[in-house]
Amino acid sequence: MFWGLLRFTAICCYARRVNAQPTFSAYPFSLGVASGDPLPDSVILWTRLAPEPLNSGGGMPQQSFRVQWQVARDENMQQVVRNGTAIATPEFAHSVHVEVQGLEPERWYWYQFRAGNEVSQIGRTRTASLPGAPLSQLNFAFVTCQKWEDGFYSAYRNLANEELDLVFHLGDYIYEYGIDSTGGVRNVSLPEQFQQETKTLEQYRLRYALYKTDPDLQSCHALFPFVVTWDDHEVDNDYTDDLSEKNDPVEDFLKRRAAAYKAYYEHQPLRRFSVPRGPDMLLYRRLAFGNLAEFSVLDTRQYRSDQPCGDGETPRCEAALDPAKTMTGDRQERWLFEGLDRSQTRWNIIAQQVLMAELDHKIGEGEIFWNDSWDGYPLARKRILSHIADRKIANPVVITGDWHSTFVNDLKLDFKDPNSPTVASEFVTPSLTTNGDRIVYGPYYGPMIPENPHIKFFDGDRRGYFRVNLNHERWQTDLRFVTTVSRSDAPISTFASFVVENGRPGVQKA
Numbered sequence: 001m002f003w004g005l006l007r008f009t010a011i012c013c014y015a016r017r018v019n020a021q022p023t024f025s026a027y028p029f030s031l032g033v034a035s036g037d038p039l040p041d042s043v044i045l046w047t048r049l050a051p052e053p054l055n056s057g058g059g060m061p062q063q064s065f066r067v068q069w070q071v072a073r074d075e076n077m078q079q080v081v082r083n084g085t086a087i088a089t090p091e092f093a094h095s096v097h098v099e100v101q102g103l104e105p106e107r108w109y110w111y112q113f114r115a116g117n118e119v120s121q122i123g124r125t126r127t128a129s130l131p132g133a134p135l136s137q138l139n140f141a142f143v144t145c146q147k148w149e150d151g152f153y154s155a156y157r158n159l160a161n162e163e164l165d166l167v168f169h170l171g172d173y174i175y176e177y178g179i180d181s182t183g184g185v186r187n188v189s190l191p192e193q194f195q196q197e198t199k200t201l202e203q204y205r206l207r208y209a210l211y212k213t214d215p216d217l218q219s220c221h222a223l224f225p226f227v228v229t230w231d232d233h234e235v236d237n238d239y240t241d242d243l244s245e246k247n248d249p250v251e252d253f254l255k256r257r258a259a260a261y262k263a264y265y266e267h268q269p270l271r272r273f274s275v276p277r278g279p280d281m282l283l284y285r286r287l288a289f290g291n292l293a294e295f296s297v298l299d300t301r302q303y304r305s306d307q308p309c310g311d312g313e314t315p316r317c318e319a320a321l322d323p324a325k326t327m328t329g330d331r332q333e334r335w336l337f338e339g340l341d342r343s344q345t346r347w348n349i350i351a352q353q354v355l356m357a358e359l360d361h362k363i364g365e366g367e368i369f370w371n372d373s374w375d376g377y378p379l380a381r382k383r384i385l386s387h388i389a390d391r392k393i394a395n396p397v398v399i400t401g402d403w404h405s406t407f408v409n410d411l412k413l414d415f416k417d418p419n420s421p422t423v424a425s426e427f428v429t430p431s432l433t434t435n436g437d438r439i440v441y442g443p444y445y446g447p448m449i450p451e452n453p454h455i456k457f458f459d460g461d462r463r464g465y466f467r468v469n470l471n472h473e474r475w476q477t478d479l480r481f482v483t484t485v486s487r488s489d490a491p492i493s494t495f496a497s498f499v500v501e502n503g504r505p506g507v508q509k510a
Helices: 154-159 201-212 215-223 250-266 330-342 378-390 441-451
Strands: 033-039 042-048 064-072 080-088 095-100 108-115 123-126 137-143 166-169 226-228 285-289 293-297 347-352 396-400 406-412 422-428 455-459 463-471 474-482 492-501 504-509
Touching: 033 108, 033 123, 033 215, 033 285, 042 064, 042 108, 042 123, 064 095, 080 095, 123 215, 137 154, 154 215, 154 463, 154 474, 154 492, 201 215, 201 250, 293 330, 330 378, 378 422, 406 504, 441 455, 455 492, 455 504, 463 492
Parallel strands: 033 226, 137 166, 166 226, 293 347, 347 396, 396 422, 422 504
Antiparallel strands: 033 042, 042 095, 064 080, 064 108, 108 123, 137 463, 285 293, 406 422, 406 455, 463 474, 474 492, 492 504
16 A cells, blocks of 8 residues: 555755665665654654664665655554655665654554665554643653663563553663673674774664664564653763763764764654754753643753762762752753743653662761762752742652662652652662663662662662553552563563652652
8 A cells, every 4th residue: 555645745955866766685674663752743753774784884875765654543554644755864874754743632653664665564653632631641661771782672572562652761772882792691793893882973873773673672662652862871971061981082072972962863763853963962852741741851961060079979079069060951951940830731750861869878977979860969959859849840750760770769858857848759760671680789779778768669680661650640650670681581570569649749659
């Protein structure tokens, strides 16, 4: 049905010849399909032509190609409602980003791409509800930290069986470190170029291609719209703004950041406002779902001040109390506050990267904090929590990645005072694979938890994701953990569940 129902869109202004009837050395849709950022009338569709994904350029020549796309009401692609043509250019690694307009709110659609005689798998996506429209419930998951060489994506294989409206990825989609020649836990032979740390555009493109060859990751992208944001490893561990972990010359690091941001855009279902301009890329944005939920998706890397007290763990230094020190930058902070003030939804969710609750690492007298989290920027954190409290923002919840551990937290204006009112709740999802099956953080963080009574639950040694069922009266988070990441078919179970009740900040055991 693809040919007969296709309507071509206008194409102009491409500098090089466009190949309309290409042939490929192998299947060109080797990296799958994806959708994201659902609006009531629109979604973004993504794919990339890469017949040889682990080779330079994906095995594609330096010319542009027509890629046809269509969206249907049914999974057999018989009831086509939108179609057109996009151009895959070598400048963007032959990736395609289609912003489909004119869709109906709150319904499932199916989509497919075609290049030459090759067709992609069929993907599924879902639009959001109209602003203010009655919405009885929302089901979503959030994930983070999927280091390819540390394990198989057994969590994604299980996630594909969930009944969800969308998935949030909260950062560390790739890791920049070199991978050993045997592919770590996966025990597959990798070309030499993967053994080096990613620094160039071609290296970042290859790293995304490697990750996206995973069939379980592909399945989830094809089943659910994703909302993505980054943390540090998409560029460089613990980087801040224009400063690298190893204090490289700023000019050199900004070139690296530009390469990393471009590759990130090329491999994610992101709208055209996120097209990077050199080392700059707009990623923070807001998504609403009827009268039920609004999500403010943050970028806490691109604009943040350098860690005031230095890298690693230290006592809190005087520089941390400088109100100019920021995690989000002034403009993004104002945008967050203005959005929270205008919101008319029952729940207001901040989707972001690093632990927001305080975590005192010092057992007994004194305090020690990890400076790359919000603990390194206590006044920036207090501005957000104070704004939530002062403006009486409805049902604020923070969803967090990065930590390779599970935390369920009450967020307070004064974490040292147990009588300080709880103003919001935080759920920190564990890694999908990072650290593998190693026992790392349980013994390390476990003894600290009694020092931090606002932390209501902690687990440091399991991998998985969090699943949320949200309605007008309560939020329920299910902690979904796999038994192992050493095999791709590991089973999953709900280890515990926690709820937040409407009008009652703070978490409770379900």
